[in-house]
Amino acid sequence: MDFVGLSVRLTDEDVAVVTMCNGDNTFTLDYVRTWNQALDFIDTHPKIVGIITTGEGRSFSTGLDVDWLKAQTAQALDEYHEALHKLYKRILAIGITTVAAVNGHAIAEGAFIALVHDFRLMREDRGWVQWPEVHMKLPFTKTMVDIFKLKVPCVISQREALVFGKRLDAKRGVALGIIDRAVPAPSLMSEALVTLQKARGNMKLDRHFFGVMKEDLYTNYIRRESSAAKL
Amino acid sequence: MAGTLTLNFSDDGFATIQMVNGENRFQTPVIDEWNRTLDSVLQNQSVRGLLITGSGKFFSNGIDLQWLGQQQAEATGQFMSKLQDLMRRILVFPVPTAALINGHAFGGGAFLALACDFRIMRPDRGWLNWPETAIGLRFGEPLLQLARTKIPAGKVQREALLFAKRLSGPEAKDLDLVDHVVEDSKMADVAKEMINKCLGKNGLGRDIVRVMKKDIYGKELDLSKL
Numbered sequence: 001m002d003f004v005g006l007s008v009r010l011t012d013e014d015v016a017v018v019t020m021c022n023g024d025n026t027f028t029l030d031y032v033r034t035w036n037q038a039l040d041f042i043d044t045h046p047k048i049v050g051i052i053t054t055g056e057g058r059s060f061s062t063g064l065d066v067d068w069l070k071a072q073t074a075q076a077l078d079e080y081h082e083a084l085h086k087l088y089k090r091i092l093a094i095g096i097t098t099v100a101a102v103n104g105h106a107i108a109e110g111a112f113i114a115l116v117h118d119f120r121l122m123r124e125d126r127g128w129v130q131w132p133e134v135h136m137k138l139p140f141t142k143t144m145v146d147i148f149k150l151k152v153p154c155v156i157s158q159r160e161a162l163v164f165g166k167r168l169d170a171k172r173g174v175a176l177g178i179i180d181r182a183v184p185a186p187s188l189m190s191e192a193l194v195t196l197q198k199a200r201g202n203m204k205l206d207r208h209f210f211g212v213m214k215e216d217l218y219t220n221y222i223r224r225e226s227s228a229a230k231l
Numbered sequence: 232m233a234g235t236l237t238l239n240f241s242d243d244g245f246a247t248i249q250m251v252n253g254e255n256r257f258q259t260p261v262i263d264e265w266n267r268t269l270d271s272v273l274q275n276q277s278v279r280g281l282l283i284t285g286s287g288k289f290f291s292n293g294i295d296l297q298w299l300g301q302q303q304a305e306a307t308g309q310f311m312s313k314l315q316d317l318m319r320r321i322l323v324f325p326v327p328t329a330a331l332i333n334g335h336a337f338g339g340g341a342f343l344a345l346a347c348d349f350r351i352m353r354p355d356r357g358w359l360n361w362p363e364t365a366i367g368l369r370f371g372e373p374l375l376q377l378a379r380t381k382i383p384a385g386k387v388q389r390e391a392l393l394f395a396k397r398l399s400g401p402e403a404k405d406l407d408l409v410d411h412v413v414e415d416s417k418m419a420d421v422a423k424e425m426i427n428k429c430l431g432k433n434g435l436g437r438d439i440v441r442v443m444k445k446d447i448y449g450k451e452l453d454l455s456k457l
Contacts, residue, residue, distance in 0.1 A: 097394075118389060153384040177385060199394050203365045213364050216375060217393055 001041050003034045014047045015196060016096075017189075021056040026065035027109040029076070032083045039090060046207065050196040051094070052189065053117060054101040060127070061110025084109065085143045092116040092147065093219045095211030097199050101192040102170075102179070108132060112144065115151050115178070119195050122170040124182035129173050134165040146222040152177055235261050236268050244279040245423060246272045251286050256295035257339050259306070262313045269320065279434060280426035281324060282419060283347060284331035290357065291340025314339065315373040321346040322377065323444040323454060325437035327429050329422035332400075333415060338362055342374060345381050348444075349425050350409040351418050352400035359403045364395040376452035382408070 001008045005022025018038055022031070042048055055061060072080065091098065091113070100106075100117035104127035111129050114120050122129070133140060140148075140162065148162060157176035160166045173179030183191045235252040248268055252261075272278055285291055294314070299307060321328060321343065330336075330344035334357040341361050344350050352359065361378075363370055370378065370392070382388050387406045390396045400412040413421050429435065445454045 118393070150384045180386070201394075201396075203395065205364070206367065209367050210364065212369060213393060216369060216372075217388060 001038075003037050005031065006034050006038055008038050008041055010045070010048065013049070013193070015050040015052060015193065016042050016045070016048045018051060018053040019056055020054070020061055023057075024059040024105075025055050025061035025110065026068075027061065027063060027084070028065045028068045029080045029083060031065075032080070032087050035087055036090070039094070042094075042096070048096060049200065049205070050193075051096050051098045051117075052101050052192045052196065053098070053113070054189065054192075055103050055110075057104065058127070059104040059110070060100070060102045060106040061113060062105050063108030063110050063132075081141065085141070088112055088116050088143070088147060089219045089222070093211055093214040095205070095207035095209070095214065097196050097205070099192045099195050101188050102127065102129065103185075103188060106130075112147065116147060118199065119192075120173075120179045121181050121183055121188060121192050121195060122173060122179045123185040123188050124170045125185060128167045128169050129161075129178060130165060130167045131161050132165045134163065142223040150218055150221060235264050238268050238271055240275055240278065243423065244277055245282055245426075246275065246278045246280070247282040247284065247419070248272070249284050249286060250289075250291055254289045255285050255291035255340065256293060256298075257291070257310075257314055258295045258298045259310045259313060261295075262310070262317050265317055266320070269324070273325070273437075278326060279430055280326055280423065281328045282331055282422050283321075283328065283343070284418070285333050285336075285340075288334040288356070289340075290330070290332045290334050290336040291343055292335060293338030293340045293342075311371070311373075315377075318342055318346045318374070318377055319452070319454065322380070322448055323441050325441040327426040327435075327440070329426060331418040331422055332357055332359065332409070333418070336360070342377060345408075346377065348429075349411075349422060350403075351411045351413060351422055352403055352409045353415055353418075354400045354412050355414070358397040358399060359391075359408060360395065360397045361392055362395050364393060373452070379451040380448045 007019050007021055009017045011017060042051065098117040099119045099121060100114040102114055102120060102122035106114045106129045108131060111131050148158065152158065154177050157178060160176060161168065161178060168176065168178065170179055170182035174182050235250065237249045237251055239247045272281055299310065302310065328347040329349040329351065330347040332344055332350060332352045336344045337360050341359055378392060382391055390406060391398065391408065398408065400409065403409040404412050410425065411421050
């Protein structure tokens with residue numbers, strides 16, 4: 001199923017492969033909407049037992065489209081952040097096992113998208129994960145911080161990644177507990193599949209119930225903050 | 232309910248509670264027995280550490296779901312409330328506690344082990360497991376709060392809680408959910424050594440130990456009424 005800049009393919013094993021295929025896959029309000037369309041599609045397919053998200057080309061996603069950002073009013077940006085937070089929480093609590101197969105740069109929104117998946121695999125030889133917000137003078141919202149801390153409780157990792165916005169290659173990403181595994185590029189997708197299968201084991205995960213379990217662990221624990229930082 | 236627990240005091244200042252009832256599952260009368268036994272432990276002023284263990288293949292398989300299914304709604308609520316209270320009581324017990332996980336610790340049994348200060352497992356037998364996701368059972372907020380006091384966010388919560396992984400001793404140790412992995416016959420000695428290291432030459436006052444546990448573990452759950 002093709003959306004604007006994003007495709008969803010179903011494999012024989014009932015895994016949905018979500019491929020971001022829009023250049024550097026930068027985020028705008030429209031791209032958030034596209035993502036929701038893809039998730040709506042997945043929602044209507046009860047057989048899907050796993051989601052693997054990846055990017056095409058050199059980037060997973062390089063984050064916010066800066067040109068688009070500059071043209072937005074403060075109100076439009078608030079709307080964008082509201083929608084973005086909802087998307088993060090939607091992926092975070094989806095009742096399906098999810099793996100981010102990080103094929104290249106995962107920056108800011110791209111890094112958060114990877115983070116809200118259950119697992120993160122990254123190609124070992126190229127690309128970095130980064131939250132550059134400190135360098136752009138863009139504070140995080142409480143929601144963003146809570147999401148990060150829920151997935152990466154190590155305080156040193158929080159310092160390196162969030163406070164100081166370091167560029168993290170796959171090896172560093174693994175060392176900081178942000179990336180689960182760094183793998184050779186040709187095996188990225190097959191390893192993502194193995195990760196999915198190992199996680200699910202023999203469990204029959206009812207979609208509604210598994211979503212509730214994720215809500216209990218994750219989204220119910222996140223503070224709400226709807227307004228974006230002042231730019 | 233006689234015959235579910237035994238209590239022994241040793242000359243070196245330790246009390247050992249052993250669960251001796253098959254799968255050591257929890258019902259309301261079992262919890263009542265637990266509370267009486269813990270009272271007896273505290274009444275003995277020479278006790279400076281508490282060891283908790285099971286027998287045979289089982290530490291504890293958790294809640295007796297079959298029994299629970301036969302109870303009326305009010306009794307069910309009362310049971311869950313008592314179980315949560317027992318877990319909290321052990322969580323802030325005024326002497327150091329160690330769970331000697333001799334065999335399977337599932338669900339409520341895993342929570343019992345978690346509520347202790349220290350956990351020891353065998354290398355060759357027994358799983359530590361929260362099966363809730365696999366059996367379609369939510370944790371409920373009180374037990375989830377207890378889980379959060381000892382199970383860190385991120386990978387460990389994902390593996391242990393969300394994906395209900397069956398953890399062998401070495402796997403649990405890898406996730407820092409247990410402190411030591413040793414063979415059955417050495418568990419008690421290792422536990423006593425760990426607790427004695429805490430106590431040192433001068434020991435630790437019961438009141439301050441309880442207050443410390445309340446303060447440190449009380450971020451995630453409300454222990455103010457204890």
